Structures are given as structure tokens and as C-alpha cells.
Amino acid sequence: AQSVSQHNHHVILSEAASLELGCNYSYGGTVNLFWYVQYPGQHLQLLLKYFSGDPLVKGIKGFEAEFIKSKFSFNLRKPSVQWSDTAEYFCAVQGPTGNQFYFGTGTSLTVIP
Amino acid sequence: EPEVTQTPSHQVTQMGQEVILRCVPISNHLYFYWYRQILGQKVEFLVSFYNNEISEKSEIFDDQFSVERPDGSNFTLKIRSTKLEDSAMYFCASSPGLAGGPEETQYFGPGTRLLVL
Numbered sequence: 001a002q003s004v005s006q007h008n009h010h011v012i013l014s015e016a017a018s019l020e021l022g023c024n025y026s027y028g029g030t031v032n033l034f035w036y037v038q039y040p041g042q043h044l045q046l047l048l049k050y051f052s053g054d055p056l057v058k059g060i061k062g063f064e065a066e067f068i069k070s071k072f073s074f075n076l077r078k079p080s081v082q083w084s085d086t087a088e089y090f091c092a093v094q095g096p097t098g099n100q101f102y103f104g105t106g107t108s109l110t111v112i113p
Numbered sequence: 114e115p116e117v118t119q120t121p122s123h124q125v126t127q128m129g130q131e132v133i134l135r136c137v138p139i140s141n142h143l144y145f146y147w148y149r150q151i152l153g154q155k156v157e158f159l160v161s162f163y164n165n166e167i168s169e170k171s172e173i174f175d176d177q178f179s180v181e182r183p184d185g186s187n188f189t190l191k192i193r194s195t196k197l198e199d200s201a202m203y204f205c206a207s208s209p210g211l212a213g214g215p216e217e218t219q220y221f222g223p224g225t226r227l228l229v230l
Contacts, residue, residue: 032217043117043223044156044204051217090156099144099208099217100169103156 002027004093006104013081014112021076021107023091032094033074034101035065039087047089050074061085083113115139117222119205125228126195134190134225136205145188146206146219147180149173156204162188195229202226 003026013019025031035047048059055067065076074091091104118137126132138145147159160170162180179191188207192199203226206219 034218036221044221046218046220049218092156094217099161100146100158100171101148101156101219102158103148105155 002031002093002095002102004091004102004104006089006091006107008107009105010108010110012110012112015083016080017111019076019078019081019085019109021089021091021109023074023076023104024072025074025091025093025102026072027093027095030095033065033067034092034094035059035063035074035076036090036092037087038090038106044090047076081109081111083111085109086111117205117207117220119203119222119225121225122223123226123228125230128197128229129194132192132195132227134192134203134205134227136188136190136222137186138188138205138207139209139220140186141209142207142220143210144168144208144219145180145182146208147190148204148206148221149201150204150224151198151201159190159203192227195227197229200227200229 005024007022033050036044037047038044047063048057050057050067058064063078065074067074089107092101094101120135145162148156150156158171160174161168177193181189202224204224205222208219
């Protein structure tokens with residue numbers, strides 16, 4: 001089965017700082033990759049996704065992620081975080097067989113104004 | 114924008130009781146899923162459902178669990194005899210299809226927090 005690792009469990013940043021959250025997965029075949037965000041008290045929302053093509057994908061709210069196949073990674077980045085980015089961030093991998101998602105343990109981001 | 118909805122938002126039950134968690138997937142979606150998240154742990158896949166039958170299930174989804182699409186809009190998860198360890202947040206999700214592309218994106222509901230006492 002797939003495993004997904006998010007190495008940063010808790011991240012605290014000041015506003016305007018740059019963000020990079022790591023995500024690594026275990027399978028070497030074709031996979032679909034996702035980042036979801038969960039704001040306090042809200043449900044999981046899709047930030048961005050990668051299926052194929054340009055390995056640098058842009059999502060909502062200024063987030064982007066880069067798929068590096070050789071490193072089995074799909075790190076999430078944002079050049080300048082805002083207080084409103086405080087949330088839990090989940091990396092998810094889908095495939096290669098079936099359509100279930102495998103989630104990482106999540107990274108809690110706190111942005112200090 | 115269409116959303117997945119879930120009811121109730123919170124449910125408290127006694128051990129051994131049956132619970133039914135309800136979900137209304139996005140209307141033109143074809144695939145439906147249940148996931149759970151035990152407090153402090155990762156989101157775990159339970160089951161996927163397509164064309165009125167289970168298409169995949171995890172080891173967690175044992176005989177105590179069942180899913181049903183009783184009508185054209187609802188998708189339910191039933192736990193027959195709840196255990197303490199069933200306490201978790203249960204998320205429903207739906208996706209438009211399984212076409213090897215963007216149609217696979219899953220859209221999640223807000224979750225039902227189940228507490229088994």
C-alpha cells in the first residue's frame with residue numbers, strides 16, 4: 001500500500017515568511033497528487049492537484065507545489081504567508097490501483113500576525 | 114459552488130448502539146467515499162462506492178460497517194454495534210468519475226464527529 005509522509009508536523013511562521021511543506025510518497029508508479037487544506041472548524045478543501053504535465057502546479061490562494069518524480073516528492077510552497085493561512089495541510093496520493101486516497105498525517109501551520 | 118453535505122455534524126452514542134451517518138454527495142458525481150480521522154491521526158480510507166456497489170474497502174471496513182445509497186441523493190454509512198474505538202471524524206467524499214484525470218478529484222464534506230461512550 002501507499003504511504004505518505006509529511007515531515008513537518010507543526011510549523012509556526014510570521015506573516016510574509018515563505019512556506020515549504022514537505023510530502024513524500026512511497027510508490028514509484030503513476031500517481032495523482034493532491035494537497036488539501038482544513039481551516040479551523042471547516043472541511044477539507046482542495047488546494048491543488050497534479051495528474052500529469054508541468055510538474056509545477058499552481059493552486060488557489062497563491063499556493064504552488066512541485067512534483068519531483070526522482071525524489072517521490074510533492075512539496076507545497078507559498079512565497080509569503082498570511083494569517084489567514086493558519087490551517088491544517090494534508091498531502092494525499094491516489095493510485096495506481098483503485099481510487100482511494102492515502103493521506104499524510106497533516107501539517108499544522110500557524111501564522112503569527 | 115456545489116458541496117458535499119453531511120448530517121449530523123456531531124453524534125454521541127453508547128457503545129453497542131447502531132449509528133447511521135448521512136451524506137449528500139455532489140449531484141452529478143458518480144463515486145462516493147467514506148474516510149475517517151481518529152483524533153490526532155491521519156485521514157484513513159474506509160470504502161468507495163460506485164454503481165450501487167462497493168468498489169473498494171479497507172481493512173477497517175469490517176462487518177460492522179455497511180454503506181447504502183437508499184435514494185438518488187443520499188449516501189449513508191452504518192455502524193451496527195459501535196465500539197469506543199469508532200470515535201472519530203467521519204468524512205464523506207464524492208468525485209465525478211474515474212477517468213484517469215481531473216475527474217478523479219475528490220470533494221469532501223464537513224465531517225460528522227462521532228463520539229462513542
